[in-house]
Amino acid sequence: MDVAIARVDAPLTDFAVTPFFRHETVEDVMASHREKRAVMKTIEVCELRIAGEKNYVPVVPADSIWQVQDGQPVTYAERFGDQYRQFKMGGSQEASGTPLQELSPYGITPAQISLCRAMKIHSIEAIHSLEGAGLKALGVQGNELKRIAAAYMANLVRSGQVENEVDALRRQVEELKALLNGTQAKAEVAEAVAVEAVDEAIEASEFAALSDEQIKAYIRERTGTTPRGNPSRETLLRMAAEA
Structure with a gap:
């Protein structure tokens, strides 16, 4: 046979x-x-x-x-x-x-x-x-x-051990990717929340009651430069807060 x-x-x-x-x-x-x-x-x-x-x-x-x-x-x-x-x-x-x-x-x-x-x-x-x-x-x-x-x-035993180690490293990489993705998502959420908080603070600031022209005058007085163009009110409020 x-x-x-x-x-x-x-x-x-x-x-x-x-x-x-x-x-x-x-x-x-x-x-x-x-x-x-x-x-x-x-x-x-x-x-x-x-x-x-x-x-x-x-x-x-x-x-x-x-x-x-x-x-x-x-x-x-x-x-x-x-x-x-x-x-x-x-x-x-x-x-x-x-x-x-x-x-x-x-x-x-x-x-x-x-x-x-x-x-x-x-x-x-x-x-x-x-x-x-x-x-x-x-x-x-x-x-x-x-x-x-x-x-x-x-x-054969060594090959099996190396294969197990490679599999373990692959799992660690995937876990790190998931962690980084989660961290990035959290950072993006935090940034969005911060921007929103700044906007709300500006809206509630002392400049909120002023007109656009009054705000421009305040910015010119503080910085020596008049805002160029026709910036939005939100931009003017932020510039005034920074000034």
Whole structure:
């Protein structure tokens, strides 16, 4: 089977096993005993291709129990739900993890990738999770492959941290923009209120009872200059207050 790789989030220990569901014809022992002849039946099974185990490939019924979790039995079909659904729908069954080719920038060679496939290691996460006998099975390449995979995983963590920091900075920028917009709006309101207050003060000032000509005369007397043109009364009142 050519193993396709699908990127998913899962515990590293799960990447050490590549499941493959298929049909298998076996003897129905009970029916054979009843009918006194060999009675065959077709069942769904799951091959467990374990990273680092070249010759050991356990095969279990798909509906057999893998574990009991919180009092509920979990079958192999449920444990490897994505691959089981692909099998039932007739699609290509994809292994979990990141393709080994992603390690090329880190120094993995085509020969090392071929070695990994021969040892049923189909993802970077599977290499990273290898320990003990599984790692020793890779021979002299084992430690180098672990180093390469560790470098990739460390860079992945750093990339995630940088991405989180960038997201945090973006949120801070948006918050500052909102704050500045709010401050600017407040400043504009304050300025409008101040202008209105000045206008009201001028209207209520001692010049309010004077005529425009009297105000112009007052301004000329105070500043030595007569207002040019035909300024509005509001302008004259402000000029008189400033004078």
